[in-house]
Amino acid sequence: MKTADDSFRRRVLALVRRIPPGRVATYGDVAAGAGKPRAARAVGNIMKGCSGAGVPCHRVVAAGGLVGGYGGNETLKRALLRAEGVLIRARRIHDFEERRWRNRGRSTT
DNA sequence: TAATTGACTTCGC
DNA sequence: GGCGAAGCCAATT
Numbered sequence: 001m002k003t004a005d006d007s008f009r010r011r012v013l014a015l016v017r018r019i020p021p022g023r024v025a026t027y028g029d030v031a032a033g034a035g036k037p038r039a040a041r042a043v044g045n046i047m048k049g050c051s052g053a054g055v056p057c058h059r060v061v062a063a064g065g066l067v068g069g070y071g072g073n074e075t076l077k078r079a080l081l082r083a084e085g086v087l088i089r090a091r092r093i094h095d096f097e098e099r100r101w102r103n104r105g106r107s108t109t
Numbered sequence: 110t111a112a113t114t115g116a117c118t119t120c121g122c
Numbered sequence: 123g124g125c126g127a128a129g130c131c132a133a134t135t
Contacts (some may be wrong), residue, residue: 008131008132009133026117026118027116027117027118028117028118031117031131036131036132038117038118038129038130038131039130039131039132040117040130040131041115041116041118041129041130041131042115042117042130042131042132043116043117043131043132044115044116044117045114045115045116045131045132045134046116046132047116048115048116048133049132049134057116062116062117062118063117063118063119064118068117069115069117070116071116072116077116
């Protein structure tokens, strides 16, 4: 591993870990928070390579609040999010814009 | 080192 | 609303 600079990967993981329960973030948001708003795909790859390492990757969804990824276990992802208070409509998060976590100074709590 | 893949995003049909 | 193509970045082979 550590093919590219860990900085990016490490920042992405750190951001995802900072996502509080009941909140969600898009790959693009996480990538942007890591310093590369165009690295959404890379974020997905990072998740795949670091999922389970204490990173709540289930709180990371695609753009528009579209639930997916998670190795194809979107059902599980959906269940986890719902368990945290995030309502899901079909394959999308209800009030996604409101549930969307922003990497601001605080966690909106 | 180069080429391919992928848990993405956005526009177009 | 669903499917397809182009673009961007990192990981994997």
